[in-house]
Each structure stands twice: as C-alpha cells, then as structure tokens.
Amino acid sequence: MRITLRLALRFVGIIALISIVVLSFSQSNIAYKALNDRLSTYNTPLPSPDELAINTTQTINSVQDLWTVWAEIYKATRPDAAKLELMYNAANLPVSADDHSPRTQHRELLQSLDSIPALQTTHRKFISTLQSWPNNLAEQIFNGTGVVIVGGGEYFGPAIIGIHMLRRTGSNLPVQVFVADKSEYEDNLCKDYLPKLGAECLVLSDFIQDFKVTHYQLKSLAMLLSSFEHVLYLDSDSIPLLNPETELFAAEPYTSAGLVIWPDFWISTESPSFYDVAGIGTMPPDLPKSSSEAGQLLINKRKHLKTLILAIYYNIYGPDFYYPLLSQGALGQGDKETFMAAAMVLNSSDYRVETGVKSVERNTGFEDKGSAMIQVSPSDDLQRQNGDRSMAPRAAFIHANTPKMNAGHLVDEGDLVSTADQKPLRLWGSQDEQMKTFGMDLEKTVWELIVQNGCELADVVREWSDRKDLCRRLNEHWDALFKDTV
Numbered sequence: 001m002r003i004t005l006r007l008a009l010r011f012v013g014i015i016a017l018i019s020i021v022v023l024s025f026s027q028s029n030i031a032y033k034a035l036n037d038r039l040s041t042y043n044t045p046l047p048s049p050d051e052l053a054i055n056t057t058q059t060i061n062s063v064q065d066l067w068t069v070w071a072e073i074y075k076a077t078r079p080d081a082a083k084l085e086l087m088y089n090a091a092n093l094p095v096s097a098d099d100h101s102p103r104t105q106h107r108e109l110l111q112s113l114d115s116i117p118a119l120q121t122t123h124r125k126f127i128s129t130l131q132s133w134p135n136n137l138a139e140q141i142f143n144g145t146g147v148v149i150v151g152g153g154e155y156f157g158p159a160i161i162g163i164h165m166l167r168r169t170g171s172n173l174p175v176q177v178f179v180a181d182k183s184e185y186e187d188n189l190c191k192d193y194l195p196k197l198g199a200e201c202l203v204l205s206d207f208i209q210d211f212k213v214t215h216y217q218l219k220s221l222a223m224l225l226s227s228f229e230h231v232l233y234l235d236s237d238s239i240p241l242l243n244p245e246t247e248l249f250a251a252e253p254y255t256s257a258g259l260v261i262w263p264d265f266w267i268s269t270e271s272p273s274f275y276d277v278a279g280i281g282t283m284p285p286d287l288p289k290s291s292s293e294a295g296q297l298l299i300n301k302r303k304h305l306k307t308l309i310l311a312i313y314y315n316i317y318g319p320d321f322y323y324p325l326l327s328q329g330a331l332g333q334g335d336k337e338t339f340m341a342a343a344m345v346l347n348s349s350d351y352r353v354e355t356g357v358k359s360v361e362r363n364t365g366f367e368d369k370g371s372a373m374i375q376v377s378p379s380d381d382l383q384r385q386n387g388d389r390s391m392a393p394r395a396a397f398i399h400a401n402t403p404k405m406n407a408g409h410l411v412d413e414g415d416l417v418s419t420a421d422q423k424p425l426r427l428w429g430s431q432d433e434q435m436k437t438f439g440m441d442l443e444k445t446v447w448e449l450i451v452q453n454g455c456e457l458a459d460v461v462r463e464w465s466d467r468k469d470l471c472r473r474l475n476e477h478w479d480a481l482f483k484d485t486v
Helices: 002-039 063-076 116-132 153-168 185-196 217-226 244-249 270-275 301-316 318-327 335-346 378-385 407-412 433-436 443-455 470-481
Strands: 145-150 175-179 199-203 228-235 236-242 259-267 290-300 358-363 368-375 393-401
Touching: 063 116, 063 217, 063 301, 116 270, 116 301, 145 153, 145 217, 145 244, 153 175, 153 185, 153 236, 153 335, 153 407, 175 185, 185 199, 217 228, 217 290, 217 301, 217 335, 217 433, 228 236, 228 244, 236 290, 244 378, 259 301, 259 335, 270 318, 290 301, 290 335, 290 368, 290 393, 301 335, 318 335, 335 470, 358 443, 368 378, 393 433, 407 443, 433 443, 443 470
Parallel strands: 145 175, 145 228, 175 199
Antiparallel strands: 228 290, 236 393, 259 290, 358 368, 368 393
C-alpha cells in the first residue's frame, strides 16, 4: 500500500513538472508571438542588423531590381523600439516671409528617450550600408525628365487640374501618376483619359508587394520608383505656374544642387534627439528657421539617389519614429522634413528656397481663411539671395490645399459660398489681387478647367459618380463669378 502510494505521488510530481515545462514553453511562445506580431509589418522574416550582408557589386538593371535590394535593407534595419510618444504637440509658430535668421533648437517634447539607443543602432547600420554602396548606384536605370504625382481616389480630381495647368505652361514633360494599389486604379482614367494628357498610371503595390505604406509615406517611394532621372514631384493639389523644363530643370540652383526644397509657414520643431539618432550630436548652425513644405520638390536621382533612399527610410519608419522626431506633432507632420534631413545627414548638396511662402486667403463672411500657398521660382529666389532685388520672385506653384480643386468636393462641402449670406465666393482673392500676383485671373483660368473636366468626367471619375447634378452646379458657380469678367 505504501509502495503504491509512493508511486502515485511520484507520478503526480512528474505530471506537475511536465505541466510547468509545457506552461513555460507556452508562455514563451505567446511572448515570442506577441513580439513577432509587433515587428512583422512585413510578410518575410526580418534578419538582425548584425547579420546584414549585402553584395554591393551586384548588377542592378531595373527599378524593380533596385527596390528588391533596398527592401531587404529596410527590413533588416527596422527599429526594434517602442513607438515614440510626445508630452504634447509642438506649437505652430509662424515665420515672417522676411525673416531669414538661422534656426534655433526646439525643446524636447518626447515623453521618453528609452527608444533612442535602438534607433541610433539601426540608423547607424543603415547609413553604413548606404555609404558602402558605390556612388554610381544603379545610374543606368533612370532616364529623362518628368513629373511625378500621387493620385487615386479623391486625389485624381485635383491631379487632373494640375496636369492640365502643366500643359498650359507650355510643358510637354511626361507625367507618372502613382496610385497606392490596384483598388485605386481606374481603367477609364488610366487607360483612356490620362494618356491623352501625356500621363500614365503606375501602381505602387506592384513594386513594393510586402510593404504596407500609406498617405505621406507614398510620396518618396513614388519618386524613387518612377523611371525619371530628373523629377518634379507634385502633390495632387500643387499647381505649376511656370514651365518646369525651362524655368526649373534648366536653371540654377537645380543644375548645381540637384535638390530644391521649399519653405513652410511655421518654425522648425524637430526633437534634439533626432541629431543623436542621426549620429550628428548637435544641430548644424546653418539650417533655415522655417520648416519645409513638400507639396513640390525637385530632385536629380542620379546625383541624390542616396539622399532619396535615406528619406524613404525616414518615411517607412516615419509614423512611429521619424515623423515625431522631425516635427514633434506640429501641423503637417509627415514626410515634409525627411528630404532636407536626409540631405543634411549625408552632407549632400541641396537648395532651400529662402523667400517665404505667401498665403492666399478668402473671406468667408466672418473670417479670413487660408485657401492656398504660393511658392516662388527658385532661380528668382537665388538672384535675390545674390543681391538682385530689382524684381519680386515670380510665383512658381500655387498649392491649393484648402479646399483642393476637386470638382465634386467643391460643390458639396460649402467652401464656394459665404457663410454670412450664402453668396458665391472667390477662393483666391479679388481679380485685381490675382492680376497683381499672377499676371492673370488665375482662379478664373483654373475654374475653366474645373467646369470642363467636372462635366466631361462626372460619370468617369469613380469618386464623382454619386455627386448629383455636378455639371450644373459647377456651371452655376462659374456663371455667378466669372461669366461676365474679362
């Protein structure tokens, strides 16, 4: 009886020990799965940065080859760190258009700096790999000059206006319109309508199958994956007013710098910790006071391919890490600072337009509201910086961001009428003001296209298909404001 009891107790003990081992193994698996789920934004396993081995002598014959190589490097240098959180968002303090004083370091607004060492490690590994690559990286795969736009969904409408305005400048440059995935590809637009304007649609997900990106992250990828060597990137709502071939690409400062960036309204608000992450330590003394505005950008990809590849790194890991590092929650946080930051970190040439951005406003009946931003010619700006102040720099772009020139949204969202008396409203100022600023009634010119395209494409653009009486309502606004103007 005692022997039987002793054996039974031993059996129970063995069972308990096995249960503990199984439970421990199970908990380890759960912990590992939780960690893996947190890291696996992508479909393929992520190698350790220490295991990263890239053949820098391999031949790259296409844009897809280039992406295939760098996709693995982006994955391998994913920061293994907690998402950065802010104590509060940085204030949006305006910079006077005439204030060209140097930048002062913004205070730290990050809640915790625990993630900084991990970010330093992966950033250092990425830079080391980038710098080990030859400077003529894939120089044979980009050719020619063109315009790149991110479209799809609600962005198709304003993009079409921008392309029409590009043609009115006299430019024949080809245009590549990128959409995020096949769900945003519209056959009637991409196969029939846009080719008549010298534009084609490309699908980003065809290139970057195992990466999940959206919104601001799309822009730098579109620039890289376009076939052009010389790129004018335009937000869908940024309208060109000068011929890019003669006024931008063929002129200084682009011909020397190869990268031209425009200013925003607000002071820069990057975290001091960004300079630690980037291995710089302290803020360089010669940075402009204002932040950047990336509604338009010029880049020579053969000269600045490494700059663009680093900017993409900042964008891929932007939402959790680099966007808060570079903007600390200020208005417009996103890709806007990533291009200048990449050029600064790599000590590569760039030109930042000094002339401040000008606001275009409308009076709603009770208040003045910003409608658009005017960005000036970089060559005119350079002449001014060199001491020639005989002429004000010409407007090169109007970034019509609030509201965008989307025919369907304009008639449905109340921006076209005064809140005081419901009368039709000009968005960009009086005719006299526009003649003084642009040399023409620019709003009337753009509205000719809005009416034309809104009526022609009312049943073509997917996003407009449920807009009732779109053509009639556009014409009513035209008749009220522009029909009888010279």
